[in-house]
Amino acid sequence: MIWILSVMIIIGIIIFVDTWRGIQTVLPLSAVEPLANDEQVSVIIAARNEEISIEATILSLLNQTHQNLELIVVNDRSTDATDLKINRLANQHQRIVPIHIETLPGGWLGKNHALYKGYLAASGNFLLFADADIHFQANTISKALTYMKAQNVGHLTLAPDLQARGFWLQAFISYFLYGFSVFKRPWTANNDHSRKGGVGIGAFNLIKRDVYEQIGTHEAIKNRPDDDLKLGQAIKQQGFKQRFLSGVHQVWVEWYPSLKEAIKGLEKNTFAGLHYSLVVTVFAITSILVTHFLPIFTLFSHDPRVQLMSALFLLIFLALYGVTIVKMTSYSLWKIAVYPVTTTIFLYSTIRAVALTYIKGGIQWRGTFYSLKELREKNLNKKT
Known part of the structure; x- marks a missing residue:
């Protein structure tokens, strides 16, 4: 666990520095x-x-x-x-x-x-x-x-x-804006x-x-x-x-x-943002689960070293979250306090959007249906 948290802290510091430097240019x-x-x-x-x-x-x-x-x-x-x-x-x-x-x-x-x-x-x-x-x-x-x-x-x-x-x-x-920014x-x-x-x-x-x-x-x-x-x-x-x-x-x-309309509205472009790839989707969801929830559980470990490293990672994460809120919104920083709930809602909206795209065979947007096949073909054409 110490090794996992060590890697997470290193990656967290790199992302925070990158975000801090980048957001100063906005x-x-x-x-x-x-x-x-x-x-x-x-x-x-x-x-x-x-x-x-x-x-x-x-x-x-x-x-x-x-x-x-x-x-x-x-x-x-x-x-x-x-x-x-x-x-x-x-x-x-x-x-x-x-x-x-x-x-x-x-x-x-x-x-x-x-x-x-x-x-x-x-x-x-x-x-x-x-x-x-x-x-x-x-x-x-x-x-x-x-x-x-x-x-x-x-x-x-x-x-x-x-x-x-x-x-x-x-x-x-x-x-959402924090996730989009990172x-x-x-x-x-x-x-x-x-x-x-x-x-x-x-x-x-x-x-x-x-x-x-x-x-x-x-x-x-x-x-x-x-x-x-x-x-x-x-x-x-x-x-x-x-x-x-x-x-x-x-x-x-x-x-x-x-909030209900926001979750529904994200149906059309969530999977597009993940390049219509299940591999990318699974990787993104797994990364969020590990980085957002694991440190909360390990914070209550019996090992003081694990507790300290968990607290350090959470501080880095919350600082990163706070930087994006201040720059990208006019909202209060208190929104950070409920991030486990909003993370869960976001994961639900992502899984829901991808599942509905597969179930329907595409997306329904503004009264018009677009098949997943043609969306994927266009995505592949843009890469080649």
Whole structure:
């Protein structure tokens, strides 16, 4: 047991140092002083059954201090009143370009196809891909453009403030962001000396048009449910300069209205994040079980050395967890205290998502079914 804990402590220290160094590069966009800029920005939003949120999102974009905007809102086969709200706002504001999609071509996921169609209608040299439930501070785009031009960046993505109602939903989101940070290391986007890693966040992906076209547009990732992440990784892999900043004080979204909805919502991309591999899934689950629960049990060992090493590892782990919460959320650090519960919930959501993908033979997303076979084939094609 001492040897196991020793290895865990060494690995824990390495991960903590890597995370600490990396997360220091994740600067807040709120610290940028916006400058006047006349660049045209085409904001492209894909909306499917977003009648509740779409109007507030559009209005927050129309309220931007950066005036040279065209707002392309793509209604992707909605069955609610999304189309009516888009059309009404378009009749009131000339900067809104409405696009209505009736059918989905084979081989495409709906959101990716909608964003691609929006790009085809866009005229700006900068493209901002955003979700249909995001709220923007009025100076967000102005600050982002100022930063991109000053740093000569081809792609800027922001981590939004994930607002949530209730303690347990906030605790679950905190754990999810901790896991995402450690597993995906999004700060690799800020390392100009490597083409590995990279990241994209669906709430805010601001890309130079020529960069987007050179990576193959959304057509290159047309069948990926984790399209935002893959878009960012493709940009990084092709050597373009990329930045990942904190947008906690600039961009916010209610990720899911409840813990139940969060678990259900993760069905579509959990297995994708594990590369549709059972081997990777089993390894990830085993690693979490060993690192998150074993030290709790060994803390009560009769061997003082084991107790001390268990306590040391837990301190390293909690410090790592705390660093990500402070940087990536606006939540209280008290969420750390219930990590055994949120870890269990996360493991349940992961196992559930993978099991349902196999049972159904694929994923159901926004009313459309995508088979596991075609998802895996696209994943393999991206690796070769």
